[in-house]
Amino acid sequence: MSHKIAILSTLLLVHSTAYAQVVRRGNATWVSLKPGVAYRLEEYEVSEHIRPDDNSYTRYAYIRLHGEKEPRLFYTHDRQIVVTLGHRRQLVLINDREATKSGKVVVANLRSGEKRQIDRQAVKMYRQHAAPDRRLWIVPEAYEFSPDDRQVLIRIVKEDVSAAKSEESERASQTYMEWWYVVDSGNRQVVREYRTNKIPKRWWEADKIRRV
Numbered sequence: 001m002s003h004k005i006a007i008l009s010t011l012l013l014v015h016s017t018a019y020a021q022v023v024r025r026g027n028a029t030w031v032s033l034k035p036g037v038a039y040r041l042e043e044y045e046v047s048e049h050i051r052p053d054d055n056s057y058t059r060y061a062y063i064r065l066h067g068e069k070e071p072r073l074f075y076t077h078d079r080q081i082v083v084t085l086g087h088r089r090q091l092v093l094i095n096d097r098e099a100t101k102s103g104k105v106v107v108a109n110l111r112s113g114e115k116r117q118i119d120r121q122a123v124k125m126y127r128q129h130a131a132p133d134r135r136l137w138i139v140p141e142a143y144e145f146s147p148d149d150r151q152v153l154i155r156i157v158k159e160d161v162s163a164a165k166s167e168e169s170e171r172a173s174q175t176y177m178e179w180w181y182v183v184d185s186g187n188r189q190v191v192r193e194y195r196t197n198k199i200p201k202r203w204w205e206a207d208k209i210r211r212v
Helices: 002-020 120-129 166-173
Strands: 022-025 028-032 038-040 044-050 059-065 072-077 080-085 091-099 102-109 115-117 136-145 151-161 180-184 190-194
Touching: 028 136, 044 080, 059 080, 072 080, 072 091, 072 102, 091 136, 102 136, 102 151, 120 136, 120 151, 120 180, 120 190, 151 166
Parallel strands: none
Antiparallel strands: 022 028, 028 080, 038 044, 044 059, 059 072, 080 091, 091 102, 102 115, 136 151, 151 180, 180 190
8 A cells, every 4th residue: 555655656756846947927828847757748848858978968959849750959058948838839938947047038930941040129128218237137038928929028037146245235226127128039030028027918018119
């Protein structure tokens, strides 16, 4: 009986761990990939592998859309990524935590194979307009696609503070502003800057660059 309980506990632990890798944000389902594990969602399956003969430990991310026989390679990286498939099943939105205190937002095109980093202008604008303390480590984090996948909502996140004393850390942290940016997924240009943490549900509707 105790043996059966131990097996059941192990199965529940594995299930809860896998479930924790899948998170819902707005209209997007995000999956945190883990080497050797396949995550099957309603419209697609994503997985990640480290090739045995690859001494660089590069991680290879694959996706298989519903109805496809074979998975396709859509991204390679070295550390940790979180991904979501676009509504039109042509683009994959990627939060790539390339280092401990840095990250980037990438859009991968499943048709062309093109990968483009789309966060650079948003981060630049944030540093210019919000003027955070230079000791803050800030990271761009994608939230979701617009319904037509033409825009991406990105939040600027405070990752860490590089300060020797707690008082310095506290003062630096006070300069952080939770601002959001709407970025064109094609040309990478900022469409909208939200200087607030309260984002409207239909954040993608305005056409011109504006600050809210």
